[in-house]
Amino acid sequence: MPRLVSHPDEVKIISRRFGMGAEKIDRYIELGGYEAAKKCLAQGPEWIIDEMKASGLRGRGGAGFPTGMKWSFVPKQSAKPKYVLVNGDESEPGTCKDHLIFLHDPHAVIEGTIIAGLAIGAKVGFIYLRGEYRYLLEITERAVADAYDRGFLGKNIFGSDTEFQVITQTGAGAYEVGEESALMESLEGKRGIPRIKPPFPAVVGLYGGPTVINNAETIASVPHIIDMGGAAYCAVGSSRNGGTRLFSLSGHIERPGVYELPMGYNLKKMIYDVGGGVKGGRKLKAVVPGGSSTPVLLPEEIENLGMDFDQVGKAGSMLGSGGVVVIDDQTCIVEFALRTISFYAHESCGWCIPCREGTDWLKKSLTRFHAGFGAASDIDNIQYIAENMMGRTFCPLGDAAAMPTLGFVKKFRKEFEDHLNGKPCPFAKHGVPQLTVV
Amino acid sequence: MNSEQMTLFSPKLAARFDVLVTKYPVKRSALVPMLLYAQDEVGYLSDAVIAEVAQRLNITELDVRNVATYYSMLRFKPAGKYNIQVCTNISCMLRGAYDVYERFQEELCIGDKGTTPDGVFSLEEVECIGACCWAPAIQVNYDFHDELSPDHVPGILSGYRGKPRSEGSR
Numbered sequence: 001m002p003r004l005v006s007h008p009d010e011v012k013i014i015s016r017r018f019g020m021g022a023e024k025i026d027r028y029i030e031l032g033g034y035e036a037a038k039k040c041l042a043q044g045p046e047w048i049i050d051e052m053k054a055s056g057l058r059g060r061g062g063a064g065f066p067t068g069m070k071w072s073f074v075p076k077q078s079a080k081p082k083y084v085l086v087n088g089d090e091s092e093p094g095t096c097k098d099h100l101i102f103l104h105d106p107h108a109v110i111e112g113t114i115i116a117g118l119a120i121g122a123k124v125g126f127i128y129l130r131g132e133y134r135y136l137l138e139i140t141e142r143a144v145a146d147a148y149d150r151g152f153l154g155k156n157i158f159g160s161d162t163e164f165q166v167i168t169q170t171g172a173g174a175y176e177v178g179e180e181s182a183l184m185e186s187l188e189g190k191r192g193i194p195r196i197k198p199p200f201p202a203v204v205g206l207y208g209g210p211t212v213i214n215n216a217e218t219i220a221s222v223p224h225i226i227d228m229g230g231a232a233y234c235a236v237g238s239s240r241n242g243g244t245r246l247f248s249l250s251g252h253i254e255r256p257g258v259y260e261l262p263m264g265y266n267l268k269k270m271i272y273d274v275g276g277g278v279k280g281g282r283k284l285k286a287v288v289p290g291g292s293s294t295p296v297l298l299p300e301e302i303e304n305l306g307m308d309f310d311q312v313g314k315a316g317s318m319l320g321s322g323g324v325v326v327i328d329d330q331t332c333i334v335e336f337a338l339r340t341i342s343f344y345a346h347e348s349c350g351w352c353i354p355c356r357e358g359t360d361w362l363k364k365s366l367t368r369f370h371a372g373f374g375a376a377s378d379i380d381n382i383q384y385i386a387e388n389m390m391g392r393t394f395c396p397l398g399d400a401a402a403m404p405t406l407g408f409v410k411k412f413r414k415e416f417e418d419h420l421n422g423k424p425c426p427f428a429k430h431g432v433p434q435l436t437v438v
Numbered sequence: 439m440n441s442e443q444m445t446l447f448s449p450k451l452a453a454r455f456d457v458l459v460t461k462y463p464v465k466r467s468a469l470v471p472m473l474l475y476a477q478d479e480v481g482y483l484s485d486a487v488i489a490e491v492a493q494r495l496n497i498t499e500l501d502v503r504n505v506a507t508y509y510s511m512l513r514f515k516p517a518g519k520y521n522i523q524v525c526t527n528i529s530c531m532l533r534g535a536y537d538v539y540e541r542f543q544e545e546l547c548i549g550d551k552g553t554t555p556d557g558v559f560s561l562e563e564v565e566c567i568g569a570c571c572w573a574p575a576i577q578v579n580y581d582f583h584d585e586l587s588p589d590h591v592p593g594i595l596s597g598y599r600g601k602p603r604s605e606g607s608r
Contacts (some may be wrong), residue, residue: 002569002571002572002582002584003571003572003585081463090568091565091566091568092566093527093528093529093565093566093570094528094529094566094570095568095570096568096569096570096571096572098568099568099569124463130568131474131509131511132511132567132568132577132580133568134580135580135581135582167461167462169467169470169471170470170471170474171470171509172470172471172473172474172509172510172511172512173509173510173511173512174508174509174510175565175566186470187467188464188466188467189464189466189467189468189469189470189495189505190466190505191504191505191508192508192509207463207464248570248571249571250529250532250570250571250573251528251529251532251533251573252532252533256570256571256572256573257571258571288528292527292528292566323529323570325528325529325532325570326532327532328532331532336528336531336532339526339527339528339531340528343527343528343565343566346510346565347565349508
């Protein structure tokens, strides 16, 4: 069972029902659940979107797009049905927050989906979970069935004449399906390859209808925002970054876990106070701040770094999915870079060439490097390939592979040079596991 | 429907599929879940499974294969009764996932994507399974086991030996 953690600095909004039995509908109602949906039903779409805009909530999947604005892009009149699509295909390495949301508070996702549906005028919402999360899908399906039994979902939700249906869906193993257009393809029973944009999903999305796609954490935040009011939620966070977010602390950290902290919380404090510091009291070498696709940061770069979309962006990285991966001084960065790029090479859907060929090329170069057979020119070549992948693919997977690679090469060039000319990995003596050399 | 097709899936799964194809605005949306649920019961996507899924959705077998080959959880050969999936992605790697993975290989005397001769276990190195904060983590079929060290491996294996196959719940 995933362990729940706690720290005094946490501001528990999304996680306030974790571990309280709220996966059961009676308990969820007892804890104030479904009041937000009822309120939204009475207030209407414009009020909901205004509250969402006031909350300053930005997409928790990684891109950080303002949620209220996204919802307002959906045309009011549409010949085709409109849809809400909840992205629970959580698969960015370093991120396991949605795992806990579906485990402890599936009704918050359902309630958030209803509210999103009311806001855009959709009658159907889909909740898509990655295939590996089967036990969480079962928990969610039970919660959906209970919500139907109570009349919270169906033809006449909460006794009104408004209809809203929720349909759950399982994936079957594919990181790429976390990209919104690939997600729609997968849900339509196809290979999960991205669509060209524009048109954007808000205009032409699932089954060709206008579609709002939000990350599961974004959707789970919605009922809480309605409960406490958009302005109050916004005030918890930092400038232009409303509220809290679930940070997944993992890697070489003393107390790993998912912590809910205000947006803008200092990264150094997050590692040393909240997470208890580097494991075994060792020295910090680097931090991946927002999931494996975000460029690595050095210890001196995190001193005064507030964890919100703008500040991390200014520091040359991204807040991404909030997956903070801590790396100690006994880790080989070349090996870490290789493991990162191996993932992207495995997950590239193959639809466009710069990503399909680029990830594979980078993996081969880094494999050779790690084995001690790199050439000095390889360092520049790795950088050249990565730079040429950037911005040249249909979806952000190409960037997600290129960005961290560029970060590793630029910030740890010396360590790459130490691997040249048949020299064994300088960290091998510390018992760092070696990858199989191809 | 001929008799071979009628016996391919259990009555329970067949009934589930009958509901599944009516669940979505477009029938084909049932494809990926059907393939996964069929694999859970049959063990892999055999030619017969692909043919029946195609027929139920009124699409070609080529369409089914085209989609099925995209998803990493779907397989076209049988795996062990308990498929052990060891995550070695970054968060797990930093906390010793390769040591855990090696211990599984030693205990089972099989390598990546291997199956034990008795067909009880198969082993696979997999990408991130979404248990980064409880690393290193593995999945045995759909069950998660987390915060592991190599010493946990023999106990996990003996726990599954002689146990009826779980149906996806923890």
